[in-house]
């Protein structure tokens with residue numbers, strides 16, 4: 001996946017230097033990526049996160065598994081529940097949820113050396129701009145296309161494939177990390193147009209809210225035609241906005257993005273046939289937004305469907321389905337009232353089965 005130039009940059013930067021990498025917000029993605037980097041002796045990896053995670057990893061060690069059978073174990077890990085040691089880091093992989101970025105900024109400004117690049121790995125739109133407004137450090141974006149779930153204490157599992165899409169840079173330590181991931185069989189794709197990559201990932205993440213509202217497993221939800229019709233409509237709204245904005249979102253599915261709504265609208269029997277491996281999801285799996293709501297945490301809705309609504313206003317294009325989805329998630333977050341059912345949302349949006 002990497003160009004020869006990037007490979008050289010990665011290899012040559014190692015000469016005599018041991019880079020210190022900070023994983024800031026060590027949860028599913030942070031622990032998964034960090035465990036890989038721990039395998040490289042030229043890297044010193046520091047994990048920053050919650051005390052509960054520190055205790056969990058101290059007790060169980062950190063291991064990662066993958067659908068393609070790559071397994072790594074890292075023990076002991078250097079885990080910090082205070083950010084003081086960030087001062088030693090040469091690169092930061094920022095892996096908190098988008099909702100945790102604002103409070104985190106104050107801490108980053110306090111402890112990070114100003115030349116240290118920060119790689120923001122959140123889902124959602126506007127993250128890089130938000131960080132760059134407040135932070136003097138170089139900010140890069142990386143988009144994670146696969147899902148990572150915690151199987152049991154200390155063990156993180158990658159449930160799906162795809163290469164991490166990483167904004168191109170000439171920073172030696174960043175290129176070293178990218179190269180290390182490649183060596184460890186975690187593919188990375190360098191990208192010049194990170195906006196297109198971000199916008200393409202959002203297209204898929206529009207389903208998170210719908211999954212949480214439906215209260216179904218992802219598999220059941222995908223086999224429900226009304227859920228698919230709503231998802232198709234939410235995607236169509238985003239694709240219209242992208243077209244007006246002059247952005248061609250990257251496709252992560254193997255299908256051209258423009259065909260996705262059409263594909264989702266197929267009758268269920270046909271969809272089941274055509275979807276094939278797309279439906280090979282753990283029967284219990286649900287979206288992380290559903291998990292957040294169960295844990296009574298704020299969701300990333302305003303960075304996902306909320307971003308579609310904001311951009312729709314900017315380009316004067318209506319986004320009624322995404323607006324309805326945002327409203328329902330807000331209701332669930334506040335614990336105020338039951339959201340509309342999928343059928344009610346269909347009716348409000350003027351969609352018929």
Ligand SMILES: NC(=O)c1ccc[n+]([C@@H]2O[C@H](COP(=O)([O-])OP(=O)(O)OC[C@H]3O[C@@H](n4cnc5c(N)ncnc54)[C@H](OP(=O)(O)O)[C@@H]3O)[C@@H](O)[C@H]2O)c1
Nearest residue numbers: 025027028029049050095096097098100122123144147148
């Ligand atoms: N998981 C996936 O499969 C996946 C896939 C692609 C992209 N992403 C994106 O990657 C990002 C991270 O997702 P994730 O699933 O890894 O989230 P996560 O499991 O919640 O991990 C984030 C960790 O950071 C901790 N944290 C938050 N604020 C902190 C602070 N100020 N100091 C120390 N620790 C702090 C959180 O603790 P608390 O929970 O206690 O706040 C949590 O343990 C999200 O934007 C998500 O959309 C995730």
